[in-house]
Amino acid sequence: MSKSVALPPIVMPARDEITVEGVLRALADPVRLAIVRQLAAAGHEIACGGLTVPVTKSTLTHHLSILRQAGVVSGRQEGTTRFNSLRRKDLDALFPGLLDGVLAAPR
Amino acid sequence: MSKSVALPPIVMPARDEITVEGVLRALADPVRLAIVRQLAAAGHEIACGGLTVPVTKSTLTHHLSILRQAGVVSGRQEGTTRFNSLRRKDLDALFPGLLDGVLAAPR
DNA sequence: GTCGTAGTTCGACAGTCACCGTACTACGCC
């Protein structure tokens, strides 16, 4: 068949589609919080494989999909690699201080 | 028996016992978020019965206990009434901007 | 073309969680 569905188109909510509850839910997990911290600390996008998390690939995919759907991270495809980055601007615009407060946390 | 256990002593974590993840988890629920919003909007403590939530009493007790254990709300006993208030100072000190970011959310 | 790598999808499973109704304790008032 010619219909090469390709990898999923990476769904991302628009800025005004992002809800506080969704963001909080996305951040309320140790693995996802670790991902966000790494992205914030790096300051640039990171490929899935470049993230250090104590779970298998499939679970990591699951967490990244939740973070993406919540509007916390954005994805960019390049070949078979998927780069993830924090949607800092959108989050800061919608919930000023939230992300900084979370990242400033001692633990 | 003479051992009147009385109502539970209202456990509350010390400031340095509060974790980001616990707070995020506590806020990541529509009912609890509504409670926090009401407490923040009021600016003063509110009794359990004074909170407007679409759940039964026992469920409300459950949510308040979670908020208390997470360090988001504090409780004060007075007779049979239990007054709840937001631990603004502690939260702002630990995670500056977090609470404001959540409350500033459009929805 | 073949192989290896990057990442997703699909069950399946165990643990957690929100919710409720009922029973209970504690206080205040009559």
Added chain:
DNA sequence: GGCGTAGTACGGTGACTGTCGAACTACGAC
């Protein structure tokens, strides 16, 4: 004393969620 109110404790249930392994697609290099 008895009664009503405020809130908690307990037991149970259905739904969600994090986790994994295995199978799959897509790209790049040889």
